[in-house]
Amino acid sequence: MAKQRPSARRGDDRRRSWLERVRPLIASQVGDPSLVERRYGELIAAAARLFQEKGFDRTTIDDIAGRLNISVGAIYRYVERKEDILLLTLARTLWRFQKLGPPPPDGDPAQRLRELIRRYYRVIAADAPSTLLAYRESYVLRGEARQLTKDMELETNRAFEAVLRDGIARGAFRRCRVEVVTYDIVMLGHMWALKRWxxxxxxxxxxxxxxxxxxxxxxxxxRRGSGERRDRSLPRIPRRV
Amino acid sequence: MAKQRPSARRGDDRRRSWLERVRPLIASQVGDPSLVERRYGELIAAAARLFQEKGFDRTTIDDIAGRLNISVGAIYRYVERKEDILLLTLARTLWRFQKLGPPPPDGDPAQRLRELIRRYYRVIAADAPSTLLAYRESYVLRGEARQLTKDMELETNRAFEAVLRDGIARGAFRRCRVEVVTYDIVMLGHMWALKRWxxxxxxxxxxxxxxxxxxxxxxxxxRRGSGERRDRSLPRIPRRV
Amino acid sequence: MAKQRPSARRGDDRRRSWLERVRPLIASQVGDPSLVERRYGELIAAAARLFQEKGFDRTTIDDIAGRLNISVGAIYRYVERKEDILLLTLARTLWRFQKLGPPPPDGDPAQRLRELIRRYYRVIAADAPSTLLAYRESYVLRGEARQLTKDMELETNRAFEAVLRDGIARGAFRRCRVEVVTYDIVMLGHMWALKRWxxxxxxxxxxxxxxxxxxxxxxxxxRRGSGERRDRSLPRIPRRV
Amino acid sequence: MAKQRPSARRGDDRRRSWLERVRPLIASQVGDPSLVERRYGELIAAAARLFQEKGFDRTTIDDIAGRLNISVGAIYRYVERKEDILLLTLARTLWRFQKLGPPPPDGDPAQRLRELIRRYYRVIAADAPSTLLAYRESYVLRGEARQLTKDMELETNRAFEAVLRDGIARGAFRRCRVEVVTYDIVMLGHMWALKRWxxxxxxxxxxxxxxxxxxxxxxxxxRRGSGERRDRSLPRIPRRV
DNA sequence: AATGAATGAGCATTCATTCAT
DNA sequence: GATGAATGAATGCTCATTCAT
Structure with missing residues (x-):
């Protein structure tokens, strides 16, 4: 017990914390946590596919139950409403990015960024339909559930932010508004899913x-010469109130 | 025919061609084209807002009819099914980019691109919810209707492509895969709508x-030195089958 | 037009005012008032019977639609929810008492009361199951609808109250707490329906x-002698706060 | 057997006889009678409140189990169906009147009746919601269960009937149809619960x-004079067939 | 005895579309 | 051309009851 491998432990922590983020928002009537976790996994597997194919509103609970060979009643013992299944699905999708693995080794900021991009884009490409789904159906969620998806997205962005800030500080990257450029990088990843057609x-x-x-x-x-705008002092860029 | 005023003609052409693109896909029972055009405009105005607020599937024909002070039956004289209204709405949204105005004046490629970006991004920002809507609900359309929205998006991209190719040819921009970079520019515009929250x-x-x-x-x-990959021969990059 | 018979007119007023009492509580999607009135009548006829036989909760909208040879959708164009049909039914039942006819002719208070009782009890007996229904299912209604049924019941009681007060004032009846005795009389009428088994x-x-x-x-x-409690001064009877 | 304390014995008899009346109608799978009795008591306590608040049909077995911190399965070991719990509840309510205590001491019929009324009305007032519940939900019960509630109500009435008959025989009360007047008295007691609002x-x-x-x-x-109808011979009043 | 997960028929309500007027 | 009442299949969700553990 004393000598668990850190990586294994972290992996475990991460899986657990995914549930921890989602479960308080979903009132399940079933007590056994391992059963709940199993069912959540099954629900996600079945629903994600259906939502991607037909859209959330056009997928019925019967569709999901049928695909799982489970009764509709059984589903409703684990979630309170159909939207909860969407939350489950989106949260799992967003969580994949937490599994990018140990941060790229120290070294050249450009190399670290390259590696981070490679990993991030590969995760997206590994399940492009889910990214598409997130763009399409997030709006269905309300309140805390909606907020959670936003938070999880922004948290993922942090890895990029850190590398960018480091690179700028070390003079490897030009100065820029880090939050925006971070999202640029993320967006160009999502683009693979959004415009794959x-x-x-x-x-x-x-x-x-x-x-x-x-x-x-x-x-x-x-850049040499006029590439980087000399007169630009970041703090003075007007923030929108 | 020869002496129509250019401006009137262009405006007219454009409006007509938008309708010309959409009408063959929508079986209207009403003959009078100007009446159809007027109704389409009303439908778009009412439906766009509702679709943005509640989503396509959650907006009812009654909602739309109610907002227009028109009967549901009347709507069905101009469109055959609910999806047609979505097509109308999306087509109008995509058409806005055709109105970017006269192409930027000749000159420095960087200046032309700057100007094109500025106009394009402003059009998006002028009606961000519609861009959001397009991302969310395009999947509802099938067959020719879906294809039309894709075509219209790609057509808009052409203006960027042209400037990019010109800039590369003139040595102002580095060599790159123009279709991808074009979409990067477009995407970073959409990003303003998609991530405005x-x-x-x-x-x-x-x-x-x-x-x-x-x-x-x-x-x-x-860039100086190794910035541009020397060994890269664009045509050899493997195409995905 | 000028010389309508008062009684006919009153009858008309009454029917109209029944609708006027209920309609503001029921959002109908249908405009034509005469159609609404006709449908309400049909709904009441079908639903009252079913509610009496099986209870409100055990009667389905399909039952009602089936009995009326109408579609479920049609019902929902006239009412917003199932409870509205119950309100309609109860309101019609309570309204029957407004039709007791012109108040008994002046004369001996005992005779007037006798006549009022006779009429009231006959109305109950004419449709005992509806009275039973009112006792059983009123609790289903909430808010304004519930209040309306209470108000209508109390309004009916007023006729008895008036006769009682008159009789007491004229020395024909002993002094008593009129509101309670009024309800006694009403209750003994309801009893015919409640305990008819x-x-x-x-x-x-x-x-x-x-x-x-x-x-x-x-x-x-x-009564002679000690029959009527001498020491009793009505105003001093403690009211419950 | 001969020397049990009277009070203990009476209490015991009464409790036992209540169970004896109800148990044959409820197939319990549990053998131990004292356990069954305890569970019945718990069920009644929990269910009565819930039925009063939400009505029988709107109270779920889960509600009841939840309030008792017991499993739904456990409930179904003591009763066969949900209606059994209602029977239990109503039977207990009706049984309260068996506890009116020792019959009023002999003496003036008016005094005995006064006392009986006082006790009976107090029992009702002590738990008015249960009386309301009986009026609302009795119809749910069918067959023997329904009959049992009717029988228990009529049995309670017997005490009043006896006093009335005695009073009439002794010339203290006017002649009347005893069964009807008995129910009048009972009804005016129920009225406190039914119209307490x-x-x-x-x-x-x-x-x-x-x-x-x-x-x-x-x-x-x-009454003096014509108060009591001379010509009235009770036995000749036509019975309804 | 007790548990509580699973079942699945049942139900209120919605809404795209039709069609008589 | 326009109206709007009617249709009825579709759908999310509930809950009494069962039964393996």
């Missing part, structure tokens, strides 16, 4: 990652 | 445009 | 009315 | 009892 005909994933990595690193490169 | 708290539109313009132009700048 | 085996309606009339008039008679 | 605002319980006692005794008083 077009991009997929042009390039494969590796080429896409290479292209976007070039684009991003080039955008961050410090 | 976050970005809107950080920057205002002008700052956003400035930041992204810097980002994009920096990404396109030719 | 027992009473119906013992007496017929006329005998019942005769018996109860004797009971009530005897109870109200002024 | 109105009466409770006018009088307190003691005033109510005083008022009704006056009303009833006055109704039973023999």
């Amino acid at each position: 077009y991009l997929g005909r042009l390039v494969d994933l590796d080429a896409y990652i290479a292209e976007q990595t070039d684009f991003i690193l080039s955008a961050l490169s410090r | 976050y970005l809107g708290r950080l920057v205002d539109l002008d700052a956003y445009i400035a930041e992204q313009t810097d980002f994009i132009l920096s990404a396109l700048s030719r | 027992y009473l119906g085996r013992l007496v017929d309606l006329d005998a019942y009315i005769a018996e109860q009339t004797d009971f009530i008039l005897s109870a109200l008679s002024r | 109105y009466l409770g605002r006018l009088v307190d319980l003691d005033a109510y009892i005083a008022e009704q006692t006056d009303f009833i005794l006055s109704a039973l008083s023999r």
Whole structure:
């Protein structure tokens, strides 16, 4: 017990904390936590696919129950309403990014960013339909559930933010508004999922990652001469109130 | 035919061609084209708002009829099914980008791109909810209707493509896969609509445009030394089948 | 037009005012008032029977629709929820008492009371199951609807109150707490409906009315000697706060 | 057997006989009678409250189990169906009147009746919601269960019948149809529960009892002259077939 | 004896679409 | 052309009851 491997332990912590984030928002009537976790997994597997194919509103509880060979009543012992299943699905999707693994080893900021982008984009590509689903159906969620998805997205962004700030501090990247550029990088990852109907005909994933990595690193490169706006003092950029 | 006023003609062409694109997909029972056009406009105005607020599936025909002070039966004389109204709405949204106005004046490619970005991003910001709607509800459309929205989006991209290709040809921009970078630029515009819940708290539109313009132009700048990958021969990048 | 008979007019007023009492509580989607009135009548006829037989909660909308040879959707164009049908039913039942006709002619208070009792009890007996229904299912209604049924019941009681007060003022009846005795009379009428499973085996309606009339008039008679409590000053009877 | 303390014995008899009346109608799977009796008591306590608040049909077995901190399965070991719990509840309510205590001491019939009324009305007032419940939900019971509640109500009435008959025989009360007048007295007691929403605002319980006692005794008083209908021969009153 | 997860028929309500007027 | 009442299949959710543990 005393000598658990840190990585295994962290993995465990992470899985647990995913449930911990979601469960308080979903009133389950079933007590046994391991059963609940199993059922959640089954629900996600079945529902994610259906939601992707037909959309949330066009997927019925009967569809989900049928695919799981379970009764509708059984589903409602684990969730209170249909939206809860969507929350489960989206939370699991967003959580994948927490599994990007140990942060890239120290070293050249550009290399660290490259690696982070590669991992992040690969996670997206591994399940593009889920990313699409998140864009399409997030609006269905309200209140705390909606907030949770937003929070989880922003938390994921933090890894990029850290690398960017470090790179800027070390003079490897040009100065920029880090929050915006962070989202640029994230967005260009999501783009693979959002526009795959077009991009997929042009390039494969590796080429896409290479292209976007070039684009991003080039955008961050410090330029000679007038490249970087001299007069720009970040703090003075007007914030919108 | 020869002496129509250019401006009137262009405006007319454009409006007509929007209808021309959409009408063959929508079986209206009403003959009078100007009446149809008027009703389409009313439908779009009412439905767009409702779809944005509640989503397509959660908006009823009664909602739309009620907002228009028209009968449900009347609506069904102009469209065949509910999805047609969505098509109308999305087509109108996508059409806004055709109105970017006269192409930027010849000159420095960077200046032309700057100007194009500025206009494009402003159009998005002028009606962010519609962009959001397009991302959320496009999947509802099937067949030709879905294809039309894709085509219209790609057509809009052409203006960026042209400027990029010109800039590369003239050595102002680094070499890159133009279709991808085009979509990057477009995507970072959509991002203002998609992530405004976050970005809107950080920057205002002008700052956003400035930041992204810097980002994009920096990404396109030719760099000293190894910045541009020497060994890269674009045509050899494997296409995905 | 100018010379409508008063009675006919009053009858008309009354029917209208019944609708006027109920309609503001029921959001109907149908405009045509005469159609609404007709449908309300049909709904009441079908639902009252079903509610009496099986109870409100055990009667389904399908039952009602089936009995009316109407679609469920049609019902929901006239009412917003199932409870509305119950309100309709109870309101109609309570309204029957407004039709007791012109108040008994002036004369001996005992005679007027006798006549009022006779009429009131006959109305109950004419549709005992509805009275039973009111006792059983009123609790289902909430808010304004519940209040309306209470108000209508109390309004009916007023006729008895007036006769009692008049009789007491004229020395024909002993002094008593009029509101309580009023409800006694009303209650002994309801009793015919509530306990008919027992009473119906013992007496017929006329005998019942005769018996109860004797009971009530005897109870109200002024007695010699100690019959009427001398020391009792009505105003001093403690009111419950 | 001979030397049990009277009080203990009576209490025991009564409790036992209540169970004896109900148990044959309820198939319990549990053998131990004292356990069954305890569970019945718990069920009644929990269910009565819930039935009063939400009605029988709107109270779920889960509600009851939850309130008792017992499993639904456990409940179904003591009763066969949900209706059994209602029977239990109503039987207990009706049984309260068996506990009116030793019959009023011999003496003046009016005094005995006064005392009986006082006790009976107090029992009702002590748990008015249960009386309301009986009126509302009795119809749910069918067959023997329904009959049992009717029988128990009529048995309670017997005490009043006896006093009335005695009073009439001794010339203290006027002649009347005893069964009807008995129910009048009972009904005016129930009225406190049924119309408390109105009466409770006018009088307190003691005033109510005083008022009704006056009303009833006055109704039973023999009057001078034509007060009592001479020509009336009770046996000839037509019975309803 | 007790538990509580599972079942699945049942129900209120919605809403796209039709069609008689 | 326009109206709006009617249709009825569809759907989310409930809950009495069962039964394996």
